Amino acid sequence: MDRFIKKWTESSLILKIIIGLVIGAILGIVVPQWKIIGFPGELFVSALKAIAPILVFVLVVSAISKARSGVGSRFKTVIVLYLFSTFLSAMVAIIASTLFPVTIYLTDASTATAPGGLGEVMANMILSVVSNPIELLAQGQYLGILFWSLVFGIALKMVASDTTKDVLTDCANAVTKVVHGIIQCAPIGIMGLVFTSVSESGIGIFTQYGQLILLLVGCIAFVAFVTDPIIAAVALRRNPYPLVLTCLRESGITAFFSRSSAANIPVNMELCERLGLDRDFFSISIPLGSTINMEGAAVTITVMTLAVCHTMGISVPLPITIVLCIISTVGACGASGVAGGSLLLIPMACSLFGISPDVSMQAVAVGFIIGVIQDSCETALNSAGDALFSATAEYHDRMKNGEPVNFLGEFAK
Template sequence: MKQLINKWNNISLILRIVIGLVIGVILALVCPQATAISVLGDLFVGALKGIAPILVFVLVVSSLANAKGGVKHQFRTVIFLYMLSTFLAAVVAVFVSFAFPVTLKLTDAVSDTAPQSIFEVLSALLNKVVANPVAALTDANYIGILFWSLLLGVALKRLASDTTKNTFANISDAVSQVVRWVINLAPFGILGLVFSSVSSNGLGIFKDYGKLLLVLVGCMLGVALIVDPIIAAICLHRNPYPLVLRCFKESGVTAFFTRSSAANIPVNMALCEKLGLDKNIYSVSIPLGATINMDGAAITITVMTLAAAHTLGISVDIPTAIFLSVLSAIAACGASGVAGGSLLLIPMACSLFGINNDIAMQVVGVGFIIGVVQDSLETAINSSGDVLFAATAEFREWIKEGRELPF
């Protein structure tokens, strides 16, 4: 048994995930009633979500307490790249929506409450920053976790002894090891997630909402495979696709099935470690990216809002559409890092065109129907982009220093 486990562990993790994916599809088609298999997916996602807040907290505190300085410029670059990419994603969604206008069948409303203005979104975001630190950990409020861990890390750097700093470093290493153990179980988790998705949803959504899905998927793939690589190429002055495809393969695949940027934080940090990035930087930039790097969310908000406008026959001019892009980019930063987090921001964007809340919430309902595809791909784009731009910002400095890049 030990030899069998060792042979299994020696296989590439990506290949093991593919094996789990294929087995999950086969089981869903052969025995869809065996719902106990989906428990594997629930346990995997639960484990990732459970360890991620602790991982972010201890990594940030440890990194800042033991930091030697000299990383502020890279943080500015990472934040700029995150925001630029999110805005351009919304712009792409505007132009594609104009080129291929989509109308919706709006019949049933949903009752979820949603923010009505950008001020509500920003206010909620600021309240998350100063939330109770213990509550931030238990609620997986990453913007709050970052705020308090930054303050504690800076305080420890100034006041703590070397022994205390080393203790935090050891705790950080231990939690990172636990994360590696959890990620090693990804093939079984993916098996359960795929089984649950295929056995529950089938292919019906493609028939009823095929054009809408094509527009959303086309925008997301266009941003992930064209726009983001162009940004990385401008920064690095070289072919970015080896890095882009690696991020998509090792981060995007798991994010697609977990449908949670927050749950994918440990996966992204493990990938950053493989790429040789500085832990002092990625321990902050990756959880920050799960909050503000929201290409997929900006696309979803923009496309769904313009679909509602087209359905109601509302004329949308270019200046208003560009303003919608800015609004969507800002609002996307307020989207939670959980499944469906961007959908409840659609009514806020719809208000720009005078679309009432009842109609807007019907659009949200459509979003939940197609969410098995839309939200999965949205999360994959968001999460893989977190690593791409964190790596791009750091590799840019490597090039200036004459260091070789790992791709």
């Protein structure tokens, strides 16, 4: 058994994931009635979601309690990168929707409850930050987890002994070891997730909402392969594609099938470790990115809102598009971490054009229909961007300070 485990862990994880992906797709087509095949996928995502809040909390507390000076500028850089890339994503969606306008068939309104406006979104975010920390850990509310872990980390830095800080570091290392074990089960989990998607959705979804799906996926692909690399290239002044493709391959694939940025936090943290990044930095930047780096969500909100406008014959003047970009950016940062969370912010953006909630909620219903594709692509972009911009911020800071930079860490070997 030990030999098998050693051979499994030493073999290529990506190759094993690809094999699991192919097997899951074949089984989904051949034996879609065997629902038990999808169970490992549910188990894999549940395990990642369960360990992620604990991982974030112990890593951030440990990092802050033992933090050294000199990483503050990296946080400023990564926040700017997160917000700027999200704004650019909304701009890409507006340009694409203008060049290739898409209409949708509006039918029954969804029963989901949407926030009333930006004020409500921001109020909910602030209230969630100061909630009971135990409840936040149980619910996986990462903005609140970050807040309380920063508070405890600062307090421990002031009063804790070196022995206590070492214990915290050992706890962080232990949780990281557990995460590594869960990630080694990714090929089996991906197989189950792919089986479930193929067996339940098939390819029929492409025929009913093909144009809308193509527009959404096209915008997301453009952001992933064009705008994000341009941002990274400007910051690093070197070819960004080796780093971009590494993040998409190592982070985007698992996020695509798990459809959960929260579940992918452990995956991203392990990726950052292999990229040679500073744990004190990425243990905060990655969970922060899962909250405010919402490029895919900005694309979804913008495309779906303009699809409603085109369907109703509403013209969208240039000044209003800028306001829509800002609303989409801020709204995306406040989007719920659950699957389809960005869809519930469509009515808020639609209100800018005087569209009633009854009509805009029908677009939300359409969004849930195509969610198996839309949400998967959206999450893959968001999660890969978290790792990409964390690496970009740290590499940029090191280069600026004249420090040696090992681009791509282990991947460069």
